[in-house]
Every structure is written in structure tokens, then in C-alpha cells.
Amino acid sequence: MRRVITTTMFAATMMLALPIGSHAVEVQSLRGGEINVEKPEAAPSYKQITAKGGIARSYETQPPLIPHTIDKDRIDLKSNSCMRCHSEKNFEKEKAPKVGDSHYETREGKTLATTSSRRYVCTSCHVPQSDTNPLVQNNF
Amino acid sequence: MKGTLGTIVFGMTLGVIGWGGFNWSLELTNTEQFCISCHEMEDNVYQELQETVHWSNRTGVRATCPDCHVPKEWGYKVMRKIKASNELLHKMLGTIDTPEKFEEYRLTMAMSEWKRMKSSNSRECRNCHAFKSMSLDKQQERSADRHDPFVWAELDGHNPDMTCIDCHKGIAHRLPAGWEEAVNNDPILRVEAAAE
Numbered sequence: 001m002r003r004v005i006t007t008t009m010f011a012a013t014m015m016l017a018l019p020i021g022s023h024a025v026e027v028q029s030l031r032g033g034e035i036n037v038e039k040p041e042a043a044p045s046y047k048q049i050t051a052k053g054g055i056a057r058s059y060e061t062q063p064p065l066i067p068h069t070i071d072k073d074r075i076d077l078k079s080n081s082c083m084r085c086h087s088e089k090n091f092e093k094e095k096a097p098k099v100g101d102s103h104y105e106t107r108e109g110k111t112l113a114t115t116s117s118r119r120y121v122c123t124s125c126h127v128p129q130s131d132t133n134p135l136v137q138n139n140f
Numbered sequence: 141m142k143g144t145l146g147t148i149v150f151g152m153t154l155g156v157i158g159w160g161g162f163n164w165s166l167e168l169t170n171t172e173q174f175c176i177s178c179h180e181m182e183d184n185v186y187q188e189l190q191e192t193v194h195w196s197n198r199t200g201v202r203a204t205c206p207d208c209h210v211p212k213e214w215g216y217k218v219m220r221k222i223k224a225s226n227e228l229l230h231k232m233l234g235t236i237d238t239p240e241k242f243e244e245y246r247l248t249m250a251m252s253e254w255k256r257m258k259s260s261n262s263r264e265c266r267n268c269h270a271f272k273s274m275s276l277d278k279q280q281e282r283s284a285d286r287h288d289p290f291v292w293a294e295l296d297g298h299n300p301d302m303t304c305i306d307c308h309k310g311i312a313h314r315l316p317a318g319w320e321e322a323v324n325n326d327p328i329l330r331v332e333a334a335a336e
Contacts, residue, residue: 050280068282072193072311078243079315089320 046130063125262304
């Protein structure tokens with residue numbers, strides 16, 4: 001998943017960078033200042049950790065964190081590999097937590113037989129963890 | 141007498157050259173270079189492979205197209221090569237020559253390959269992966285738990301009742317839309333809930 005995002009970001013950067021490279025003078029901010037467009041540094045890759053029995057929520061409405069690696073998982077238009085275990089059809093067989101009930105509701109409050117399309121991209125809210133020092137300390 | 145000996149030597153030489161030449165050209169069609177000489181393969185499945193662990197990994201062992209898609213044993217290999225003439229036909233017909241057509245046929249092609257792997261008990265997977273050589277304590281716990289009964293079955297001399305491809309689908313290429321329903325409705329591919 002991360003690699004897909006990295007590739008997409010790289011492609012997007014290249015698309016931005018190419019025209020800028022050839023007309024460097026023409027690109028200015030609205031106030032006339034120069035815009036410094038550089039390829040962003042690639043995010044360092046951290047080892048995703050696994051936690052037996054899941055990770056406890058830090059606050060009541062927190063989307064549960066993913067206690068396993070997801071680097072081989074893929075969510076795209078055609079398939080969502082998270083659902084191989086977490087769907088209403090497979091969770092019992094795979095002994096995995098089922099997708100939350102709220103995820104079956106449409107925006108209008110109608111309950112569907114399968115997950116609502118607005119909840120399709122699991123990793124928008126649910127993320128794996130790695131054992132690192134926080135970049136910014138906070139007291140939340 | 142002299143003529144007979146000459147004929148035998150001549151026949152042997154011809155045999156060596158003919159047989160060697162046949163195998164040599166067969167091996168030429170068994171390379172990644174050959175596979176991706178068709179844009180259908182290079183633009184779709186080959187790109188997808190490069191995102192996976194079979195392409196790049198910690199130990200630097202790479203599996204290329206023929207490692208999974210062509211049997212190593214000679215008899216099975218030749219059978220597969222004969223069946224591949226159908227693929228040449230479709231290359232000429234242009235069945236999958238655009239990304240849209242490829243997507244349309246992806247499920248059909250995936251199902252056919254899954255069936256081939258399942259009916260050979262995942263033979264090509266097992267060229268590298270064997271239950272007997274799995275170190276379960278080096279696997280993640282959830283993987284180890286699931287492999288454990290099969291490892292023991294094999295160590296005890298039984299045939300494990302599931303095969304690699306039963307679970308490990310879509311590991312080297314993207315999964316087609318609707319694959320789960322298609323697999324559950326297929327008499328060969330369907331996996332009955334494993335008895336615990």
C-alpha cells in the first residue's frame with residue numbers, strides 16, 4: 001500500500017516538476033516570490049509491528065489500530081484485501097474482528113448488506129503501528 | 141559393416157543436435173525476457189509483480205514468470221508448452237491487447253491459472269516453499285497458527301488437506317474484481333471451511 005502511495009506521489013511530483021524544470025522563471029507565487037518546488041524526501045520506512053490481541057483504544061471514538069503488518073495488502077477499485085478476513089462473510093472463519101456496524105450505513109442512514117462505499121478505504125482511518133519515537137511530543 | 145557403423149554415428153550426432161536444439165529453444169521460451177516480449181505481459185502483470193515480495197525481498201531471491209507459471213519437470217513442462225499455443229492464438233487475435241480488454245479477461249485468466257495450480261497441488265510454489273522446511277517460530281504468529289496443522293500433517297506422512305493457492309491468491313498480481321464470489325462458486329476452487 002505504502003509503495004503504491006509512494007509511486008503515485010512520485011509520479012505526481014514528476015508531473016509537477018517537469019514543466020517547472022523547463023520554465024523555472026515563470027512560476028511565481030501570487031506575491032511575486034519564488035516557489036521552491038523540490039521533490040519531497042521519501043518517508044523513512046519503519047517496520048510495522050504486530051500486537052497479539054489488538055491495540056487498546058486511546059480514546060472512545062478512535063478507529064481501532066491495525067495490530068498486524070499490511071505491507072502486502074492492497075485496496076483498489078477491484079478488490080480490497082482487508083476484506084479477505086474482516087468482511088461479514090469471512091470474519092468468523094478467519095477469527096478476525098468484523099467491520100464495525102456503522103460501516104454498513106449509508107450517508108442517509110440506510111443499512112446495507114455489505115460495507116458502504118464511503119467506508120471502502122480502510123486505511124483512511126485504520127493504520128498499522130511502528131515502534132518509533134514520536135516526532136512531536138504531545139499530551140493528548 | 142562400415143556402413144552400419146557410419147549410420148549409427150550419424151544418427152547419434154543428429155539426435156544430439158536435434159534434441160539439444162529442441163531443448164535449447166524450449167528453454168529460450170522459458171525466460172522472463174521472452175514472456176515480457178509481449179506488451180500484454182509487460183504492461184500489466186509484469187508491472188504488478190514488481191510491487192510484490194516475489195520481486196524484491198530481504199534475502200534477494202526473486203521469482204520470475206516461469207518459476208511460477210511453467211512446471212520444472214520435463215513432461216509437465218512440455219504439456220504446458222503445448223497448451224500455451226492457445227495463448228499464441230489469442231495474442232494474434234488481440235484478445236487482451238488493451239488495458240480494458242485485459243481487465244475484462246483478468247478474472248477468466250486468473251481462474252484458469254488458479255485451477256491449474258490447485259489441480260497440481262501448487263507444484264510450482266513447492267519448488268521453493270515446502271511445509272517441511274518451514275520454521276514456524278520465524279513466521280508471524282497468525283501465519284504460524286495456520287500453517288501448523290499442515291506442517292505436522294506432512295511430517296507425519298499425510299497429505300495436507302489444503303494447498304498453497306487455496307489461501308495465497310493475488311500475491312504476485314492484482315486480484316480481479318469479483319474474484320471471491322467466482323472462487324466460492326467454482327467446484328474446483330471452493331475451499332470448505334477447514335475443520336478445526
